Amino acid sequence: MDLGLKGRVAIVAAASKGLGRAAAETFAREGAEVAICARSSANLKKAAESIRTATGREVFHRELDVTNPKAVRDFVVAVEERFGSVDICVTNAGGPPAKKFLDISLDEWRAAVDLTLMSAVYFAREVLPRMQMRGWGRLLAITSVSVKQPIDNLLLSNSIRSAVTGLMRTLANEFGSSGITVNCICPGYTLTERLDELIGVQAKNAGLDREKILERLSTQVPLGRIGKPEEFAAMVAFLASERASYINGCSIPVDGGWVKSLL
Ligand code: NAP
Secondary structure, X not given: OOOXXXXXXXXXXXXXXXXXXXXXXXXXXXXXXXXXXXXXXXHHHHHHHHHHHHHOOOEEEEEOOOOOHHHHHHHHHHHHHHHOOOOEEEEOOOOOOOEOHHHOOHHHHHHHHHHHHHHHHHHHHHHHHHHHHHOOEEEEEEOOHHHOOOOOOEHHHHHHHHHHHHHHHHHHHHHHHHOEEEEEEEEOOEOOHHHHHHHXXXXXXXXXXXXXXXXXXXXXXXXXXXEOHHHHHHHHHHHHOHHHOOOOOOEEEEOOOOOOOOO
């Protein structure tokens, strides 16, 4: 199937590693112009170089923190100047810390809101008017299966990602008539550094080794294994494509069947 992504301009936020990086590589493979950001310039360069080696395409990259609205604005402007438009935007950020309710300070709550919710607001504010002018756009948010089924100890994620889901669902209503679709993609357990970090926390709390925790997580998944970033990225590319033109306002899990609800 031709996804129709050739020549489209795609921003993927927080994309030097993990799910964002995998999405960026998939866009490049599909012939899109790709722009990525993250805080560490060394990791960004490494990601851009490895994507170029794998796909033959240059990746525009900029060091920034997604919690800084001015940096996000400047990045979007720079991408538009470089490629002429912004057609696709995937919002993403690092995951908030895994903690129980009484261990989370108010400052940590505020920081998590900035990281998870406000970063998506900053990108949406910049890209939606540009997409509206062109009458075409795809806004996608990387959230989590925690919006469908809360995960123990991931209180910040369970709470704030629901706000992102509410935001995106409302934007889908507001911008649909401009030819823009807005959807969320909810990763389940996927092998990235973030998962490795969570496995470390669980192993410490339970006094078990990491392999045992990995095995426990895998048995929660009907497919019996943890996902690969490229399996997640395939859904991102599809939802961003021409072929997904009638999919709007959804939150789609990519989790091997981990969420047990009917819908
Ligand atoms: P990851 O492997 O830790 O990668 C996170 C990426 O985000 C890195 O490139 C990191 O680069 C960048 N980043 C972090 N904070 C940033 C900031 N403030 N500004 C700009 N860039 C930032 O994480 P991942 O597994 O890809 O996860 C991506 C998102 O999906 C997270 O929110 C995570 O909680 C969520 N999620 C993941 C899973 C999973 O199993 N992997 C499951 C459910 C939900 P720098 O550190 O250099 O900035």
